Amino acid sequence: MKDKIDILIKKHFPKGKEPRKEQYETIHKIVNAYINNKTHFIGQLPTGVGKSYIAIVIPKILKEINNELKQSVILTKTKALQDQYTNEFPDLVDIKGKTNYTCHLGTTYTTDVCFTNMNSNKCDKNEDCPYIKQRIHWETSKDERITNMSFFITYPKAKSDIVVIDECHTLSGELVNYGTLTINENVINEFKEKSLDNGYMNFETIVIALETFINKLNSIIIESKTLYENSQDLLKILKLRIDELEELKDENGFYNRLYNWVNDMISKISLFGKVEGDYILHLEEVKRDFSEYKIISIKPIFAYQVADFIFDKGTFFIHLSATIGDIDVYAKENGIKTYDSYECDSPFPIENRKIVYKPLIEFNYKNQENAINQTTKIVDKIIEKHKNENGLIHTSSYFIAHEIKNKSKYNSKIVVAKDSETINKYKGKKILIGPTLYEGHDFKDDFARWQILTKIPYASLGDVYVKTKTQMYPKWYSQDAANKIIQSYGRAVRHKNDKAIFYIFDTNFSKFKDSNYLPKYVREAIFLMK
Numbered sequence: 001m002k003d004k005i006d007i008l009i010k011k012h013f014p015k016g017k018e019p020r021k022e023q024y025e026t027i028h029k030i031v032n033a034y035i036n037n038k039t040h041f042i043g044q045l046p047t048g049v050g051k052s053y054i055a056i057v058i059p060k061i062l063k064e065i066n067n068e069l070k071q072s073v074i075l076t077k078t079k080a081l082q083d084q085y086t087n088e089f090p091d092l093v094d095i096k097g098k099t100n101y102t103c104h105l106g107t108t109y110t111t112d113v114c115f116t117n118m119n120s121n122k123c124d125k126n127e128d129c130p131y132i133k134q135r136i137h138w139e140t141s142k143d144e145r146i147t148n149m150s151f152f153i154t155y156p157k158a159k160s161d162i163v164v165i166d167e168c169h170t171l172s173g174e175l176v177n178y179g180t181l182t183i184n185e186n187v188i189n190e191f192k193e194k195s196l197d198n199g200y201m202n203f204e205t206i207v208i209a210l211e212t213f214i215n216k217l218n219s220i221i222i223e224s225k226t227l228y229e230n231s232q233d234l235l236k237i238l239k240l241r242i243d244e245l246e247e248l249k250d251e252n253g254f255y256n257r258l259y260n261w262v263n264d265m266i267s268k269i270s271l272f273g274k275v276e277g278d279y280i281l282h283l284e285e286v287k288r289d290f291s292e293y294k295i296i297s298i299k300p301i302f303a304y305q306v307a308d309f310i311f312d313k314g315t316f317f318i319h320l321s322a323t324i325g326d327i328d329v330y331a332k333e334n335g336i337k338t339y340d341s342y343e344c345d346s347p348f349p350i351e352n353r354k355i356v357y358k359p360l361i362e363f364n365y366k367n368q369e370n371a372i373n374q375t376t377k378i379v380d381k382i383i384e385k386h387k388n389e390n391g392l393i394h395t396s397s398y399f400i401a402h403e404i405k406n407k408s409k410y411n412s413k414i415v416v417a418k419d420s421e422t423i424n425k426y427k428g429k430k431i432l433i434g435p436t437l438y439e440g441h442d443f444k445d446d447f448a449r450w451q452i453l454t455k456i457p458y459a460s461l462g463d464v465y466v467k468t469k470t471q472m473y474p475k476w477y478s479q480d481a482a483n484k485i486i487q488s489y490g491r492a493v494r495h496k497n498d499k500a501i502f503y504i505f506d507t508n509f510s511k512f513k514d515s516n517y518l519p520k521y522v523r524e525a526i527f528l529m530k
């Protein structure tokens with residue numbers, strides 16, 4: 001089999017490109033997982049391995065090994081990553097949300113203007129609509145496809161034999177968000193008003209059923225089984241209404257939006273009680289200039305409670321990311337019971353990507369002021385040491401970022417990175433400091449030759465969701481912080497010849513440095529200084 005896989009790798013690897021050792025090994029591991037009847041493969045692949053080539057090649061190889069595998073899809077978290085793929089691999093069949101496709105009549109699918117156009121026969125949606133045409137093409141294509149996680153989860157007809165989940169460390173957040181049932185009083189009021197305008201009297205039955213359901217919820221943490229029992233009357237009403245709305249949804253924008261809203265609630269409520277687990281009830285009272293309203297959200301604590309949203313849609317799943325950490329924790333969070341996994345070596349030399357750990361400061365809430373003062377002195381020394389080089393300072397809050405900047409001797413050299421605009425403006429020109437630098441930005445080469453992680457970025461236990469989840473599964477809390485450390489570490493060294501030092505002084509890092517919370521390629525780069 002090994003020889004056959006080698007031939008297939010050679011056949012399908014993009015022309016003019018030779019597979020790197022790490023890519024070659026990972027592809028073999030994935031194919032073996034499939035042959036051994038695993039439903040999931042989880043690969044921890046450091047930056048620089050070239051995940052996208054693996055994601056492109058592996059479906060082609062698997063389809064040749066088993067010709068019953070017809071369709072494949074790559075899922076990304078963001079549209080930006082989706083665009084990176086389609087720019088690099090133009091043959092990918094791509095679909096995004098409907099608002100990305102403006103038609104020749106200057107509108108997008110299912111807006112009010114769109115319905116007016118359709119109803120006055122200004123267009124034929126199957127012939128003219130760029131979104132509908134692309135969606136049908138995507139749905140039926142046997143070529144390699146791509147979309148974002150959100151589209152794949154929410155679009156009812158999205159299915160695929162092979163599913164490659166890129167940046168899979170974001171999957172659980174995506175699932176929990178999608179599994180959250182949100183009841184927004186403002187939205188309900190708008191629907192009420194439009195129902196009267198359209199002469200649709202049955203909306204009131206939904207309002208009454210929702211009120212009865214909400215009145216039964218009398219604790220912050222609710223068992224899935226209790227939610228199931230309390231939601232059945234509501235579900236019955238919603239199912240009655242969806243049958244009617246199915247007939248009406250092509251009439252105008254109001255019915256279409258109402259149909260989607262009811263459908264979305266049905267799919268979320270249908271998962272209550274299916275898997276054991278708790279939900280968190282959150283009430284937000286919103287005050288705007290001219291209105292006050294409530295938003296109630298019912299959020300699953302673990303992604304596995306709602307993982308059917310994705311795992312019911314495919315046959316073989318390949319999870320890839322540089323930031324998984326402890327693979328068992330990832331699998332448990334997402335409800336993956338059996339899987340093969342592989343941790344790849346980093347293609348970047350360790351001396352180019354050192355983590356220098358000097359346990360000097362115990363940074364916690366009780367001694368925050370003292371810790372900030374001590375950290376600022378160290379920050380100043382690092383700035384002096386790297387006086388001609390740019391760097392990044394990661395903090396766990398804007399408060400700490402401002403404190404360090406204000407107390408530093410080098411105040412004028414430091415800028416608090418409050419948003420992407422500020423980051424892009426000062427990148428490579430000033431030392432950036434802040435709590436959001438750890439993801440989504442690339443500080444290759446001279447943009448950053450050093451980084452400081454000032455404090456282990458634990459999530460706030462003041463948040464009831466974080467506190468409850470931590471009490472139930474403490475490893476999740478540590479892994480969440482570790483993922484932010486791994487992400488921060490990955491900002492500065494972006495290619496083989498790139499070089500940057502990552503400094504940590506918070507003594508709380510001792511708990512992480514030898515643990516599986518950090519992948520092997522991160523642990524092996526740690527140098528302890530006494």
Ligand code: SF4
Pocket residue numbers: 103104105106107108109110113114115117118123124125128129130131
């Ligand atoms: S259905 Fe017609 S009006 Fe609506 S977006 Fe498509 S082409 Fe435009």
